Amino acid sequence: MLTGNYAAAHGARLARVEVVPVYPITPQTHIMEKMAEFIDRGELLAEFVSVESEHSAMAVAIAAQATGARTFTATSAQGLVYMHENLFVASGTRLPIVMAIVNRALGAPNTIYPDLSDSLDQRDTGWIQIYVENAQEAHDMIVQAYRIAEDKRVLLPVAVCFEGIIISHYMEPVELLDQGLVDGFLADYRPEHVLLHPDKPMAVGQILMDDAYYTEYRYQQQAAMDQALKVIPQVDREFGRTFGRSWGGLFQAEMMEGAEVALLTLGSLASTARDVVRRLREEQGLPLGLVKLRTFRPFPDRELRECLAGLKAVAVLERDASVGGGGIVYTELARSLFAGRRGGPLLVDYVLGLGGRDVTREDVEAIALAVFQERDKSEIGNPVRWFKVRGLE
Amino acid sequence: MSNLADSLTREELFQSGHPFCPGCSGGILMRWLAKALGRDSICNVAATCLALPTLVYPHSLNLPCLYISMAPSPAGVTGVSAALKILRRKGRLPAERKINVFAVAGDGSAGDIGLASLSGAAERNDDGLYFVFDNEAYMNTGIQRSGSTPRYTWTTSTLSGKPERKKDLPRIMAAHDIPYLATLSFAYPEDFFAKVAKARDMEPGFKYFHIHSPCPAGWRFSEDKTIQVARAAVESGLWILYELDQGQFRLTLRPARRRPVADYLKLQGRFKDLTGEDLRALQEEVDQRWKALEEGQVQIPVLA
Numbered sequence: 001m002l003t004g005n006y007a008a009a010h011g012a013r014l015a016r017v018e019v020v021p022v023y024p025i026t027p028q029t030h031i032m033e034k035m036a037e038f039i040d041r042g043e044l045l046a047e048f049v050s051v052e053s054e055h056s057a058m059a060v061a062i063a064a065q066a067t068g069a070r071t072f073t074a075t076s077a078q079g080l081v082y083m084h085e086n087l088f089v090a091s092g093t094r095l096p097i098v099m100a101i102v103n104r105a106l107g108a109p110n111t112i113y114p115d116l117s118d119s120l121d122q123r124d125t126g127w128i129q130i131y132v133e134n135a136q137e138a139h140d141m142i143v144q145a146y147r148i149a150e151d152k153r154v155l156l157p158v159a160v161c162f163e164g165i166i167i168s169h170y171m172e173p174v175e176l177l178d179q180g181l182v183d184g185f186l187a188d189y190r191p192e193h194v195l196l197h198p199d200k201p202m203a204v205g206q207i208l209m210d211d212a213y214y215t216e217y218r219y220q221q222q223a224a225m226d227q228a229l230k231v232i233p234q235v236d237r238e239f240g241r242t243f244g245r246s247w248g249g250l251f252q253a254e255m256m257e258g259a260e261v262a263l264l265t266l267g268s269l270a271s272t273a274r275d276v277v278r279r280l281r282e283e284q285g286l287p288l289g290l291v292k293l294r295t296f297r298p299f300p301d302r303e304l305r306e307c308l309a310g311l312k313a314v315a316v317l318e319r320d321a322s323v324g325g326g327g328i329v330y331t332e333l334a335r336s337l338f339a340g341r342r343g344g345p346l347l348v349d350y351v352l353g354l355g356g357r358d359v360t361r362e363d364v365e366a367i368a369l370a371v372f373q374e375r376d377k378s379e380i381g382n383p384v385r386w387f388k389v390r391g392l393e
Numbered sequence: 394m395s396n397l398a399d400s401l402t403r404e405e406l407f408q409s410g411h412p413f414c415p416g417c418s419g420g421i422l423m424r425w426l427a428k429a430l431g432r433d434s435i436c437n438v439a440a441t442c443l444a445l446p447t448l449v450y451p452h453s454l455n456l457p458c459l460y461i462s463m464a465p466s467p468a469g470v471t472g473v474s475a476a477l478k479i480l481r482r483k484g485r486l487p488a489e490r491k492i493n494v495f496a497v498a499g500d501g502s503a504g505d506i507g508l509a510s511l512s513g514a515a516e517r518n519d520d521g522l523y524f525v526f527d528n529e530a531y532m533n534t535g536i537q538r539s540g541s542t543p544r545y546t547w548t549t550s551t552l553s554g555k556p557e558r559k560k561d562l563p564r565i566m567a568a569h570d571i572p573y574l575a576t577l578s579f580a581y582p583e584d585f586f587a588k589v590a591k592a593r594d595m596e597p598g599f600k601y602f603h604i605h606s607p608c609p610a611g612w613r614f615s616e617d618k619t620i621q622v623a624r625a626a627v628e629s630g631l632w633i634l635y636e637l638d639q640g641q642f643r644l645t646l647r648p649a650r651r652r653p654v655a656d657y658l659k660l661q662g663r664f665k666d667l668t669g670e671d672l673r674a675l676q677e678e679v680d681q682r683w684k685a686l687e688e689g690q691v692q693i694p695v696l697a
Contacts, residue, residue: 018476018479018480018483019472019475019476019479021468021471021472021475045479045482045483046479047475047476047478047479049471049472049475049517050517051468051471051513052509052510052512052513052516053509053510053513055464055465055468055510056465056467056468056471056509056510056513059461059462059464059465059468059469059472059510060465060468060469060471060472060475061472062459062461062469062472063437063459063461063468063469063470063471063472063473063476064472064473064475064476065472065476066459066472066473066476067435067472067473067476067477067480068476068480068485069475069476069479069480085462086461086462086465089461089462195457196435196457196458196459196473197435197457198432198433198434198435198456198457198492200457201452201455201456201457201458202457202458203447203448203450203452203457203458203459203460204457204458204459204460205448205459205460205461206448206449206450206452206460207444207445207448207449207460208449208450209449212450
């Protein structure tokens with residue numbers, strides 16, 4: 001039995017990370033403590049750096065990775081936005097750093113409970129973002145993340161995101177990966193290009209004057225993201241062949257046979273939604289399906305469009321909000337579904353569970369039934385629905 | 394001088410044709426550091442005037458260079474040295490191959506926006522040499538006041554002169570009890586190279602250097618007077634050359650006869666509005682400072 005935090009830390013240990021700069025912040029701190037313990041006890045040969053801020057945590061990770069060491073860090077909420085500036089540097093210098101983001105709602109007002117706005121807010125930083133549902137997936141994905149990040153077609157940093165408290169602190173059965181198998185799955189880190197070494201001097205994070213290739217640098221990051229859409233499912237399939245367990249790659253479409261309406265969600269809400277969809281299908285014969293979104297960056301545009309094309313309605317259930325613009329996943333999905341074609345399913349957004357408010361099966365069932373009733377309507381009013389706001393009910 | 398020149402490598406790792414302003418002391422700094430530290434070095438650069446010649450292709454500095462962002466060049470030292478350490482422990486880098494990790498930063502980067510990062514690296518005693526290129530304002534953006542700007546100084550954001558004192562970063566760093574700390578001047582190359590070489594050859598740890606760095610454009614003097622201005626600062630007793638070696642203080646240069654501070658100030662346009670009263674007060678302060686130093690009343694001289 002392990003918490004999500006410990007499961008993620010064990011993943012980093014098995015990936016044989018080499019430099020670990022971390023700054024404590026609730027609810028991430030257990031990852032930091034566990035990494036310090038692994039290193040102190042000699043269970044992991046690595047340098048632990050107790051940095052003075054998250055801004056420096058990412059800076060140390062960038063410098064260490066650029067010097068040829070595999071690095072790992074972790075943070076939450078305010079710590080993540082404090083390192084925001086350096087997130088662009090990590091991706092811009094094409095360094096395959098892996099970070100666990102333990103989602104926590106951003107202040108003010110301040111809370112240690114989760115929503116996903118902190119990491120979703122980092123969507124433009126050039127990091128691959130993968131959202132996981134439970135401690136086992138967090139454990140497995142830290143290992144997969146290094147394989148994805150270090151793939152020569154990708155070479156981008158990866159964030160593995162999971163909700164604080166709900167996943168980070170509650171204990172679940174977790175099967176730890178076998179070190180020998182991990183060693184076979186994940187080769188040692190041997191950078192071939194971006195590397196600070198006196199034998200081959202280069203400037204990393206260089207300055208460009210005038211119109212010197214900035215567009216091309218950025219385009220190459222986009223091209224790497226496009227490659228990641230292929231690499232992420234490949235890595236997941238190979239992980240499945242090696243360890244007997246896989247997670248669906250970009251997203252996991254479940255119970256979609258004959259579905260007219262799908263719930264699309266991410267993180268721990270997927271567990272609740274899965275249970276609700278299964279029961280409504282079995283007990284009431286309702287044609288519902290579930291899409292568990294895993295990869296938010298790169299956003300699987302084409303793959304999701306194909307998956308959702310035949311549906312009458314899609315309800316996004318998300319624990320985040322871009323105030324003034326609706327849910328962040330909804331906004332992204334709307335863009336994606338609209339891109340390059342006419343029509344498509346009715347899209348409805350439920351903003352819920354912010355700041356860790358509990359989302360029950362009854363809540364999800366009420367949403368599923370409401371959207372099912374609306375599936376053939378041509379006009380539904382405001383599609384962005386703030387669910388169960390006290391004083392508005 | 395010929396003795397010093399003969400003792401240094403003739404290899405130029407810092408190339409001519411760099412984009413520093415004419416007369417900028419930054420070109421001297423990078424050339425001297427490259428000679429003092431040699432080819433087996435890795436450089437971290439903060440957002441400074443020093444970033445252009447080290448990070449714009451074609452790079453003038455023929456050493457590996459990393460630029461992260463404005464604040465965390467000390468964290469860059471930390472990260473590079475942590476990686477080198479683990480690569481040595483894992484046998485991926487020969488244990489006997491010494492690589493000098495260093496950083497160059499401006500006074501605004503080191504003392505203002507990056508002070509937490511600098512303090513963190515010093516407190517952890519991470520392995521590297523840290524050089525503060527103190528030109529006493531944000532010069533790369535065009536002469537704005539920094540914490541390190543001296544009192545009375547004109548900048549584009551202190552049009553009537555800065556009312557506050559200079560932040561004395563060496564004293565802040567001395568409070569970290571790092572193994573080595575020194576002040577440097579471009580007018581005293583023997584002192585410069587002796588101190589850098591001493592720190593370079595010490596056991597791993599955090600070594601801090603603070604360099605009085607005249608800036609013709611920002612200090613308003615002609616580009617042929619850089620060394621003259623640097624020397625006047627030391628000879629007038631405003632800039633004091635010292636070291637703290639394992640906490641042991643040593644004055645490394647004592648002016649034979651201190652010149653009036655006016656000799657230094659009047660070389661520059663940035664103090665043009667200084668009143669006679671201000672000048673007398675400053676002279677009095679510098680005299681008191683030296684008296685305290687000579688009488689052993691202070692451990693570390695004030696550079697504010």
